[in-house]
Amino acid sequence: MQPFTLVTGQAAPLMLANIDTDVIIRIERLSDPSPAHLHLYALEALRHFPDGSENPDFILNQPRFRGAPILLAGANFGCGSSREGAVWALMALGIRSVLAASFGDIFYSNCFQNGLLPVVLPESTVQALAGQTSTGESPMTIDLVRQLVISPAGEELSFEIDKQRREALLEGLDDIDRTLKHVSSITAWQAADRLARPWVWQPVTTHQANE
């Protein structure tokens, strides 16, 4: 996984609530397993007109915010489908961190599997930051080491993040590698469970033997 420590750059305000993962990336765009074109399709319903031409008014199409590494979003960002392609698509656009009052639970987990940092801040704070980035040119910084957002006005705002998720992001740790260290515990748990809850195991094991 790509580690995350600090990002500095423009923060694009996209303050609509409930932006779902279908809007972030249409499912049809994921039936091609090659991710090479994802940047073309991220947020396409907002970035493009139905005829495929660019909507110049959309925030990420405005010269200042093209390629912005930070997104300021409305509440419940990434709700809906579990497609991890939503995270890949945002990262393909160059986005490394999203700030919102809340996130869809599965999207939130998927971010940490890929090195995208979701930051939860109160709605009023995100709104205030959106106001600052809309009017000024100064960049914003997200510092995971110090758990700080440094606003375009230079104000330092601290944010909460789960300790283990923070460590994994900072070091780019792989969950599978970490879990495989517990393999003997898994084996022991399963052996005990086969005796305690045989109905979980026997029907599927028997079927596998027969079919």
Place this chain on the structure above:
Amino acid sequence: MPHTVFEKIWNRHVICDLGDGWALLHIDRHLLHDLSGPPALVDVARRGLTVRNPELVFATPDHAVSTMPGRTGGTFPLGARLRVVLKEQAHAAGIRFFDLGEEGQGIVHVMGPELGLALPGLTLICGDSHTCTNGGLGALAFGVGSSESTHALVTQTLRQRKPGQMRIRFEGTPAQGVTPKDLILHAISHLGAAAAAGHAIEYAGSTIRAMKSEGRLTICNLSVEMGAKYGLIAPDDTTFSFLADRRFAPQGALFDAAVADWRTLITDEDAVFDRDEMIDASAVAPTITWGTSPEHAIPIDGLIPDPATASTAAVRQAQQAALDYMGLEPGKPLAGTGVDWVFIGSCANARLSDLREAAQLARGRRVAQGVTAWVVPGSEAVKRQAEAEGLNRVFREAGFAWHESGCSMCVAANGERIPPGARVVSTSNRNFVGRQGPGARTHLASPAMAVAAAVTGRITDVRRI
């Protein structure tokens, strides 16, 4: 210490405490479909690892397969490769694969309960957010992304943090024409699309206890539309009867032993919920969405909201954007709006009971001129049973198209889409912008309300036909 049913199941599956509130959780069942399965299986191979417990993993193609009558794996060419990769990788790993035309194939969340793969007290995952459907049988079931799916294939575990506990009690007897779909849409509109973020929802109360398992699956299906990764209902005799003799459920003495254990899966009386809500089910009307979030739902006899009266600027902006996309005017009744399409299908409402209910209303009526209406059964088994009961003839005689099983136009991943600008009444679970096709205008409703719209050509109160 008193526990919720969720906590009881959770605690049982903790292999080790990882500290800071994290647990390594055993996963009892893992389901794969043709969109999320291939990347996870390919990732396992790429890492040079193997599937730890293939006997606990089951796969079927549902998202990217055509549902046109007489379809084959190649009817939708883009999906053909995904199905082949899923099939080949599943076989190589020793994972049971239910192919097109075989009992077991179907929308993964219809197939799990139908085969008895979902059972009370189990942990069950799938790379699909509607995995919470299986909670209707008392399973701790949740959707994951492809990275977590890979993790579970390799280790049969996931690293998880316990969510907050939320309860929604439905009390009372629903009025005629009010189905589980109406109850859950009402709850989402009342509480909000993010109300349960970070929480597991337990549905309880007299309405739920009196509800059949199929309806409970519908209720739990839409948990994620309220922001919850998990929704569940404590198992009871209704659940045990539903599961008896299912293909992969325990049989005979083993079933009895399981039931004895499952009876302990109830929430203790003094268990503490972080949030507790009550909904009077007897006061709920047939409910339908007007906008682009499942929280944009109103009673069928209600008025389309006026953004001018919204409580905050953010709500006003969201409502206005939704009205523009949907081509609707504020303050007007939604009933009477003309429709172009009707879709009866999806993991929310394509079980046999849904099709029976729809067929009963469609019998002797005709789909209105200018309306295209599809019925897409949730699984091969649902399709066969519906045909044995003659439901396909009822639908065809009424002018509905009768399809093969799959996700179809709920997610439009298989080339089947609502055309741009067309208005559809759909029994699915998401009315997001572009969900059923770019520019498609979706109104979510029950199967009965979908039939009412099909035969009148307008959004119609089912109680009036």
